[in-house]
Amino acid sequence: MAGRLAILCPGQGAQHPAMFDMARMDSTANRLLDAWFADPALGATLRGGLGEERFTNRIAQPAIVAATLAMWGALQATIARPALVAGYSIGELSAYGVAGALEPVDVIKLAIERARLMDACVVDGAGQGMVALSGMPSGSIDDLLARCGFYPAIVTGDDALVAGGPAERRAELAQAAIAAGGHATVLPVAVASHTPMLAGAVAPFAARLADAHWLTPAFPLLSGISAEPVFDAYKAVAELPRQIAEPIRWRECMDALTEAGVTVALELGPGAALSRMLQSRNPGIACRSVSEFRSLDGIRAWLERQLD
Known part of the structure; x- marks a missing residue:
């Protein structure tokens, strides 16, 4: 029986100056990145992701989303259709781009706005x-x-x-x-994400999501706060803003992947924290991160072997 693939989208912490390099090996992803870096609304922020500012919230969130979606752009046409996609923290927003529920450029813009709203919850003198x-x-x-x-x-x-x-x-x-x-x-993070300290960002981000152009996801996503599958924009707009100020149930998300019959998981990077956590919790799932490979062809070959 053929295997079932899950795509994992990372959160903050492992970003680095070379995190776009492997995606640029693919011509489609390279064109996407060139367009994003040239966009007046995105370019300066994404260039910040290559330098020392990459750990600041306002730079990290959109840069990680862009790196994740660029890697997906490099792979999606040549690998098996995923059964599920799950994202950790800001990675949950990336997951909507992976599933095709939002256009990638819109996801990056939403990440910029999400970071701005979260930073606004940090009161001077009370870091x-x-x-x-x-x-x-x-x-x-x-x-x-x-x-x-x-x-x-x-x-x-x-x-x-x-x-x-x-x-x-x-x-x-x-x-x-x-x-x-x-x-x-x-952790090198300056906001208390997913806690009541960021409650002020929830309603304005919900309004931004409600105004976005939503499409039907090509495959389901997991909600971080409920570990339940999301099949439509209605549930996305209801739950995605809430995860800014409510705990992420990543343990339950990993268990939901197991319950869904996932046999292979690929983390889009940067970093490999999610694939390692899932492998530790469920050794029966073959887990790797793109960061562990030297080429896109190596990723494709590994997936083919695991999914046969």
Whole structure:
């Protein structure tokens, strides 16, 4: 029986100056990138993704979306049709471009607006930040977050999550997690994504999505806040804005891929965090990231072998 393919769209954290290079090996994707970089509304932002500003929210979100969609443009005509697509954080917006529900250039513009609205929620003198926690003892996470003024942002495993809260207490949270027997990593992010601290961005982003030109997705997507499949614009407009200020259930999204019978998963990059998480949670799914290959032909050949 033929395998079932899932496409994974990454969030922030692994962006780098060469993240567009492999997509440019394909003439179609190269033309897309040239057009985006020449666009007055997009070019300066995307060029920022190649430099030291690539970790700032306003640059990172659209640059990652552009890199993801460029890679999809390089591959989509020559690989099997996906059964599902799932995106992590800003990657959920990319997923709508992958599924054809929104035009890629519109997705990048929406990413610019999403980042702007999220940044506007950061009050001067009250910075925000995020910390990744893992290996936490059972029952310890909720109390630890409450004591440090943090919220669950992305649930990634049974004993792991990303938390968002006040920037000045990131070190305190990390130290407390380590003292409790877990692991902690302070992330290079300046907003507390997927927490109530960004509630002010939800309604205006919902209005922008409602005004967008939506098409029927070519295949279903997974909603980050519910881990349920999305088949139409109505559910997209209802749930995609909410994930700005509500926790992402990535653990449940990974389980939903398994339940859907997915046998192969390809992460579009940059980075390989999603494919590694999914492989760890379900070793029966063959998982790779495009960042692990040297060429587009290598990606295609691997997919053909896995999906036979």
